[in-house]
Amino acid sequence: MRGRYILPAMPLAATWLKPTSKGLYCEPGDFYIDPAWPAPRAVITHGHGDHARANNKHVLGTPETLAIMQDRFGDAAGGSLQALTYGEAVELGGVRVRLVPAGHVLGSAQVVLEHQGTRIVVSGDYKRRPDPTCPPFEPQPCDVFVTEATFGLPVFRHPPDAQEIGRLLHSLRLFPERCHVVGVYALGKCQRLLALLRRAGYAEPVFIHGALQSMCAVYERFGVALGPLLPASGALRGDLAGRLVLAPPSAISDLWSRRLPDPVIAMASGWMRVKQRAKQRGVELPLVSSDHADWDELTGTMAELGADEIWVTHGAEEALIREASLKGLKARGLSLAGFEDEAE
Amino acid sequence: MNGFAALLDALLFTPARLGKLRLMSEYFAATPDPERGWALAALTGELAFAEVKPAQIRDLVLSRVDAELFGWSYDFVGDLAETVSLIWPARPGANQVPALSEIIAELAAATRASAAARLERWLDALDPTGRWALLKLVTGGLRVGVSARLAKTALAERAQMPLDEIEALWHGLAPPYAELFAWLEGRGPRPEIAGKPTFHPLMLAQALEEGDLDALNAAAYRAEWKWDGIRVQLVARGGEMRLYSRSGDDISAAFPDILAAMAGEVVLDGELLVLRDGEVMSFNDLQQRLNRKIPSAKMLQDYPAWVRLYDLLEEEGADLRPLPFDERRRRLERWYAAAPRRRMDVSPLIRFAHWDELRALRDGARARGIEGLMLKRGDAPYLPGRPKGPWFKWKRGALTVDTVLMYAQRGHGKRSSFYSDYTFGAWRGGALVPVGKAYSGFTDAELKRLDRWVRDNTVERYGPVREVAPGLVLEIAFDSVHRSTRHKSGLAMRFPRVHRIRWDKPAAEADTVEALERLVT
Ligand SMILES: [Zn+2]
């Protein structure tokens, strides 16, 4: 395949960026992108557990992602940490590397690689809809686009955020004597939900499970305002009636939630689109809200970028490949090891 | 349609009765006529139209979506209506969003084939929740955990009116119930239902507690058997006949044999049973009939229905409910004797002088078809609901069996963080066979301890269910046990509940399936 964006030059992308058992490996630059096991050099797209892992020797990422990794891993965040702000470039063994906003969570980046006239973009996780907690996805025309596929089935079409926030606020009005507890992941979903609630005019303090506190502090340090937050653990049972509590998904179905007065169990996730999944988890108010691209965003982005080749990873590869072929696009699955169900 | 769809969606996920009532109340308050009336008809199962078949929906979606992509999606979602509602390619602004009343009006006039053709237009205009509700509606699969009675309760609570008032009118009304809403909101008169074969809310008995008898004067009470069927009401008015269940559901179509035996102008209260050669069959036999909306000729022959009469509420247009029980009973016997009656008889009174005589009868009441005794004050009028004092039910003692806890499932609402739903088993050979499920019979403190035990003894997890090691004996109380082809053990219990938790008893000493079989009635 010929490069079209830098120089009229040559080598096949797959000869210098290879899916390996450890993750995507860039041979001339001698680094891995989001390696599944500790690597000598790692470029990290964002702080979620299936992308950022502890104990890499050298880590390159946005300042926000590095701060998130330090918050999560402490000293194990990496031997040396190198910050690269959005748009800035570094040269690694003849490969030019840039990090460009992916619109997924704070600090999330697409990795743009240019080598001998070919441009490859690794999306990491991304979404296309606006998010008040991070800059929007910037489309980068490219020869090869490596896309995520978490919601790579045409049943996943996320509704507008305002609609889901509206349903939560409506339930708070309808059941004013009950506590509403929303299951959210610590990085991204928690803070976006808070920011969206504030935009919708919800000014009351929100009670936060202990496991969410430090990540909220990281966001606020980077200038994302989340409004008044209180620790849920210190609150008296009676004080939580009519209140909103955010907690990690594991806590809402477990012993922890017993302290809450007659809770409405909510959960904010793209998986809530499927009723059976929501019912199985005992969710009473499923909020369909995701930090990942939905089917329309995934397929729209593929078409928009016009890459010669699309590599699909992290999710439902087969359906996206099928859709690409129906549209006359060339796509293949990477079947990378080492990622589990996305923190979604 | 969007409002109705959002209501159905919320009802589906809301486990608690109180939450469901509030959702419905809010909907009825916020939605205009006739839209809300059609929604009420849908929730109470009063709609009738040619249902669209799943195959038609599948054809429709495959004309718009790649078969391969649809197949993977269906595998993932697992429900046809939901898959189609989510995968349907939107055409924003294609059509105006249809109202529920429009959809129902068009469906009522449509054949099965023309209904499917209209579907495509509606699917284009609705959002995913709207499409899901529409598909559930047109395929007749509207199951969101709301009974007709609960929907009417929402109306009653909103209007601060007794539910019985609505039940009494219900069968004289038709969708979209504009006059009912007007009356409930104080904007119109009570709807006129005279001469229509409507339901009369039943009088129910309180359970007799140990010690209650000491305070009661035996001479003031009459006793009769409590038959093990279902309470029904027979209504014959203006040449129309109806058979109603205890909660006011019209079950006439399922019992044409009873309907054919009715005549005159009466409202009767009785127990629906299956009788063969004059002998009452088990509740299980009655269940065969109750399972069929329309029975086959063979069902009618194999499971002949019968009504054993308890009371006469109306005769030749005269309301007898204010009369004392003794007087109603005299008129019932007179009415019965006046003409040959088929498929019904009068439940006999049991003569007694002292409570001890009845106690002996009740303890021996293990004969088939008898659930216990009823005590009724001779001077009491027929009062809808469950008034305190005039009627008591005195059930025969429960049976018990020692079982072993096998699986536990998380509960709902307040119990959602507790493993509160238990599947228990009995021994057969060296293995446990599940014989029933219980959700009640323990205190909050016991629930906490059970939950802890489940978490500590889990051997496998399946979603919200945990399999536990066989180590805890639950003594289960139940009213009776029957043969069943639907259960692996071949047995089904009625009203099982946890009687005692035998923390002390080794699992190996629990009962066998064989022991349970000996209690089958
Ligand atoms: Zn992610």
Ligand SMILES: [Zn+2]
């Ligand atoms: Zn991911």
